[in-house]
Amino acid sequence: MAGAPPQVPSFVREPEHLMDFVDTAAIGLHWVGPDGTILWANRADYEPLGYTAEEYIGHNIQEFHADDASIQDILERLAAGQRIHDYPARLRCKDGSVRSVEITSSVLFKGSKFVHTRCYTRDVTERQRMQEARDRFVAVLGHDLRNPLTSITVGLQMIAKAGLPEPQAEILDRTQRSVQRVNKLVEDLIDFAKTMGGQMPLERQQVDLGRLCARLVAETQTAHGVELPFEQEGDLRGSWDPDRLEQALSNLFVNAAVHGRPPHRVRAVGHGDAVHVEVRNGGELTGRDARDVFEPFGHTTSSTGLGLGLFIVRQIVEAHGGDAEVDIGHGETAFQIRLPREAA
Amino acid sequence: MILVVDDDHDVRETLVTVLQMQGFSAAGARDGAEALERMRGDEVSLVLLDLMMPVMSGFRFREEQLKDPRLAEVPVVAMSADWNALNAFDGPVRLRKPIELEALEGAVGTCAPAP
Numbered sequence: 001m002a003g004a005p006p007q008v009p010s011f012v013r014e015p016e017h018l019m020d021f022v023d024t025a026a027i028g029l030h031w032v033g034p035d036g037t038i039l040w041a042n043r044a045d046y047e048p049l050g051y052t053a054e055e056y057i058g059h060n061i062q063e064f065h066a067d068d069a070s071i072q073d074i075l076e077r078l079a080a081g082q083r084i085h086d087y088p089a090r091l092r093c094k095d096g097s098v099r100s101v102e103i104t105s106s107v108l109f110k111g112s113k114f115v116h117t118r119c120y121t122r123d124v125t126e127r128q129r130m131q132e133a134r135d136r137f138v139a140v141l142g143h144d145l146r147n148p149l150t151s152i153t154v155g156l157q158m159i160a161k162a163g164l165p166e167p168q169a170e171i172l173d174r175t176q177r178s179v180q181r182v183n184k185l186v187e188d189l190i191d192f193a194k195t196m197g198g199q200m201p202l203e204r205q206q207v208d209l210g211r212l213c214a215r216l217v218a219e220t221q222t223a224h225g226v227e228l229p230f231e232q233e234g235d236l237r238g239s240w241d242p243d244r245l246e247q248a249l250s251n252l253f254v255n256a257a258v259h260g261r262p263p264h265r266v267r268a269v270g271h272g273d274a275v276h277v278e279v280r281n282g283g284e285l286t287g288r289d290a291r292d293v294f295e296p297f298g299h300t301t302s303s304t305g306l307g308l309g310l311f312i313v314r315q316i317v318e319a320h321g322g323d324a325e326v327d328i329g330h331g332e333t334a335f336q337i338r339l340p341r342e343a344a
Numbered sequence: 345m346i347l348v349v350d351d352d353h354d355v356r357e358t359l360v361t362v363l364q365m366q367g368f369s370a371a372g373a374r375d376g377a378e379a380l381e382r383m384r385g386d387e388v389s390l391v392l393l394d395l396m397m398p399v400m401s402g403f404r405f406r407e408e409q410l411k412d413p414r415l416a417e418v419p420v421v422a423m424s425a426d427w428n429a430l431n432a433f434d435g436p437v438r439l440r441k442p443i444e445l446e447a448l449e450g451a452v453g454t455c456a457p458a459p
Contacts, residue, residue: 139426143396146425149442151358157445158362183442 028101028121034114036060036075048123050094066090066098078107078117086122099125138193145186152179188308191247191315192296200319202241204343209245209275210236213268216249224257226264234270238341240320245339248316249277251309252335256281260333273341274322280334293326313337345369345386346456349379349405350394350423355441359392362445363452367459376405383415390456395424395433403433419455 011017022029028045030038038057046056049064056064065071070089077084083106090098105119156176164172194200210232217230256264260281267278294314297307313335314324322339346368350356356372363370371386373379377400379391391409395402402422409415423439424430430438437451 142427143425146441147352147355150425151352151354153442154362154445154448155358158365161445162365 028119028123030061030119030121031116032061032119033116034079036062039116045121048093049091049099055094064091066092074103074105078105079114081107081109088124091121099123100128101125134193134196138190141186141190141193149179149183149186153183188312191312192308195312195315200244200315202244202319204239204241206237207240207242207245208237209240209270209277209339210268212242212246213249213266213277216246216253217266220250220253220257224254226257227262228253228257228264228266230266230268232268232270236268236270236275238270238275238339239343240339241316244316244319248313248337251313252277252279252337255279255309256333256335259283270341275339275341276336277339278334278336280332282332284328284331284333294324310335345371345388346390346392346452347371347373347379347382347388348392349373349376349397349402350392351375351397352394355394359443359448362448366449368452368456369459374399376400376402376408379405380408380412380415383409383418384412388418390452391418391420392439392451393420393422395422395429396426406433406435421451421455 023042025042025044028042028048030041030045033039038059038061041053041057043053046053049056061075062068062071067090070087074084074087074089083104085104086102087104089101089103091101092098100123102122102124103119104122105117107117108115156172156179160169160172160176163169213232213236214230217228220226221228253266256266256279261283263280263282265278265280267280269276269278294310296311310324317324317337317339320339321344322337324335324337327334327336346363348356348359348363348370350359350372351374356374360370360372371382373382375397376393379393380400382388383391393402393405400408402424406420409418409420419437420435421437421439422430422433422435423441423443424433425441427440430440437455439447439451
């Protein structure tokens with residue numbers, strides 16, 4: 001099926017057009033000679049650093065790097081014929097400030113002769129600031145919400161234990177359930193914030209998924225007053241993060257209990273190198289596409305949460321190298337997760 | 345006496361009151377330094393220790409406690425809203441905030457004699 005490549009229009013070949021195209025690019029481009037001299041650069045390469053073309057082109061690239069070790073490493077790799085990809089580096093601006101960049105580069109060789117490098121530099125300073133802000137946000141969420149929730153939770157539980165007359169006892173009961181919901185939302189939000197643009201860290205150990213499912217099914221039945229029959233088959237042991245897995249399974253079970261209609265069914269099957277868990281309930285999820293179920297803030301019609309539960313399920317399962325799917329149709333909804341027994 | 349060390353006033357006073365309602369003798373300290381001072385004056389049988397505190401953090405407190413042979417044996421239950429920090433704390437019983445009454449009772453039960 002492969003046809004001839006499309007003809008390059010003649011105007012593209014005109015140096016004036018090419019130079020204009022390159023000079024207005026949104027990414028920094030430059031050539032460096034074998035001695036480290038910047039032979040040529042486009043505006044996006046030096047203007048964000050505060051330099052003019054004269055202050056930049058013709059100078060040695062090492063003058064503009066904030067870390068000597070990293071530019072040395074880059075130049076050595078390139079001279080050895082390696083291609084570097086998104087190499088993190090820090091560049092010094094004219095005003096003394098530093099910007100974070102990622103560099104992709106390789107050398108144009110003619111025979112064995114180093115002609116010049118071809119460097120593509122992307123500024124990631126803003127992205128890093130966002131990530132740092134996210135980390136601070138998570139820390140503040142954790143600290144400033146979990147602390148007051150501690151005195152609220154323990155305090156209410158102690159009052160409940162001491163006993164109250166009606167109707168105060170009923171009010172207390174409702175208050176405690178609301179606090180539980182807030183607790184759950186806070187944990188979901190922290191998880192969501194942590195996984196944005198980052199990896200979810202796992203602490204793997206041997207887990208018996210059958211026993212874990214049985215316990216969580218029992219807890220969900222008690223908490224939500226639904227019948228949730230559970231069956232298991234085969235070997236359900238594997239190396240997973242037990243806390244994370246509990247969170248994912250619990251989210252799936254609670255989702256089925258709260259949003260699904262009877263009959264509910266949970267099935268765990270372990271054969272070969274993976275374990276599957278299927279959670280089925282009656283009623284088709286409506287108003288949303290099967291693809292969107294796992295997206296954050298997906299079910300906005302719900303009054304029970306932010307719609308982060310299933311998103312977190314997918315994040316956890318994918319962090320374990322598995323996948324999460326949903327099948328909606330024929331009057332029922334079936335969630336299925338696959339978990340490889342071992343880390344890849 | 346059980347010593348509750350936490351810079352969060354509401355957490356500290358709630359835990360002290362809850363422990364007292366359960367029949368324990370309990371008192372509060374605002375940071376690690378205040379806790380050490382208290383332990384050198386009073387008979388403390390268990391420390392509930394928050395980790396992130398100004399003046400002297402829970403980690404620093406633990407270092408100082410272990411250096412003092414008269415205090416080193418007192419059991420410590422770490423508690424924190426920062427779960428990563430909690431994992432880094434070397435101790436058998438740790439409480440993740442927000443703390444549930446049952447978890448608190450369990451931790452105190454394994455480390456302190458019944459009132």
